[in-house]
Amino acid sequence: MNQLKRREFITLAAGAGAAVLTGCTAEKSRQTLLDHSLAEPVKNRFPIVLSSNENPFGPCPEALEAASRAVFNSSHLYAREKRDQLSREIADFYGLNSSEILLGCGAIELLKIATDVFCSARKPPIISYPVYEAMDYYAGLRYIGAERIPVKTEDAGHDLMRMLEAAYRYEGLIYLCNPCNPTGVTIGKERITEFIDLVPEGVIVVVDEAYAEYVGTDFFSCMNLVRSGAPNLIVVRTFSKIYGLAGLRVGYCAGNEELIRAMAGHRLWNNINQAGLAAARAALENQTWLEKMRRENELTKNYFCSGLKELGIDYIPSSTSFVLMSAGRSWEETHSYLYLKGSIVAGRKIPSLPGHIRISLGSRGDMNHVLSVLKDFQSLSDPKNSGVVI
Numbered sequence: 458m459n460q461l462k463r464r465e466f467i468t469l470a471a472g473a474g475a476a477v478l479t480g481c482t483a484e485k486s487r488q489t490l491l492d493h494s495l496a497e498p499v500k501n502r503f504p505i506v507l508s509s510n511e512n513p514f515g516p517c518p519e520a521l522e523a524a525s526r527a528v529f530n531s532s533h534l535y536a537r538e539k540r541d542q543l544s545r546e547i548a549d550f551y552g553l554n555s556s557e558i559l560l561g562c563g564a565i566e567l568l569k570i571a572t573d574v575f576c577s578a579r580k581p582p583i584i585s586y587p588v589y590e591a592m593d594y595y596a597g598l599r600y601i602g603a604e605r606i607p608v609k610t611e612d613a614g615h616d617l618m619r620m621l622e623a624a625y626r627y628e629g630l631i632y633l634c635n636p637c638n639p640t641g642v643t644i645g646k647e648r649i650t651e652f653i654d655l656v657p658e659g660v661i662v663v664v665d666e667a668y669a670e671y672v673g674t675d676f677f678s679c680m681n682l683v684r685s686g687a688p689n690l691i692v693v694r695t696f697s698k699i700y701g702l703a704g705l706r707v708g709y710c711a712g713n714e715e716l717i718r719a720m721a722g723h724r725l726w727n728n729i730n731q732a733g734l735a736a737a738r739a740a741l742e743n744q745t746w747l748e749k750m751r752r753e754n755e756l757t758k759n760y761f762c763s764g765l766k767e768l769g770i771d772y773i774p775s776s777t778s779f780v781l782m783s784a785g786r787s788w789e790e791t792h793s794y795l796y797l798k799g800s801i802v803a804g805r806k807i808p809s810l811p812g813h814i815r816i817s818l819g820s821r822g823d824m825n826h827v828l829s830v831l832k833d834f835q836s837l838s839d840p841k842n843s844g845v846v847i
């Protein structure tokens with residue numbers, strides 16, 4: 458083969474390959490939707506992992522196609538321009554400048570950077586307890602003990618008053634998770650706006666909105682406060698949850714230019730990969746899919762929670778894609794029973810709520826199965842006599 462023919466051949470082969478690949482992935486995505494209908498036989502998919510709040514439907518078909526194309530065409534290239542394009546598109550989406558956006562290898566990278574940049578032994582992160590553990594963990598790696606403020610007993614929400622007091626004492630960084638993982642509780646517009654206004658100068662507030670899109674139109678996003686120029690605020694979002702791209706690792710945060718610049722120097726160079734960038738851009742564009750995901754999640758949540766109610770199992774009403782429940786026994790008993798009897802992997806232990814367990818919302822079939830295993834569990838007088846070794 459001469460040089461030209463070779464090149465033509467490679468281009469043709471690549472095109473054909475891409476067509477097959479994209480056709481496959483779009484088809485797979487459609488199948489995924491069907492796979493998760495109520496009629497699905499769950500026995501083929503054991504274990505059922507309901508511990509990480511992943512979207513059971515996966516991303517929209519366009520995102521899968523875009524990612525496949527990017528793998529095929531751009532795997533050998535660093536993703537320079539596409540990074541900037543995604544930053545611009547996210548900025549446009551929220552009415553911000555791209556200098557106010559920073560992309561991360563998932564939201565987690567941005568939470569780590571915020572801890573590294575804004576916290577020290579004298580300025581510990583002030584966090585709710587329990588809350589998503591990233592800040593506590595990354596501060597711990599640097600021997601910084603986070604200031605943990607127990608959630609309020611009446612509604613399992615953040616105790617904002619006590620967090621504010623702590624901010625005056627430590628001048629640290631305040632981490633709010635809204636809606637909160639693991640409680641599923643949301644902080645409303647008035648309370649969060651007033652809180653951010655009252656935070657002393659020099660204290661940064663990081664608001665993690667990883668599950669914001671699940672809440673619906675009545676959610677007040679702190680992106681609004683970034684847009685109106687709040688000087689001390691970072692809002693973190695992710696493509697891992699409702700957009701269904703946890704495996705491709707794209708997150709972002711927004712804040713004023715100065716804060717974003719301070720954080721940007723600490724990101725890993727080329728922290729976002731070609732497939733993730735392409736998929737995230739396509740996913741952001743398809744807000745119809747996102748709305749569909751939100752509605753599906755809402756239906757599954759209502760179905761699951763009415764099942765829990767019928768079984769007499771307590772749960773905290775959730776605005777998210779998971780439910781924190783208490784079957785009246787220890788986490789160890791519930792977790793082991795679900796796993797050993799139902800091949801269900803539920804969330805890890807929450808030390809401050811030892812009788813609770815968090816279950817991610819999977820497909821309707823998954824949740825049906827969880828309810829039937831919980832029904833057996835509830836009927837046991839003592840799970841230690843169930844034949845299951847706990």
Ligand SMILES: Cc1ncc(COP(=O)(O)O)c(C=O)c1O
Nearest residue numbers: 563564565589638667695697708
């Ligand atoms: C509240 C919260 N923030 C951040 C993350 C991390 O998301 P990512 O996959 O974007 O790193 C998670 C993941 O479960 C989460 O629950």
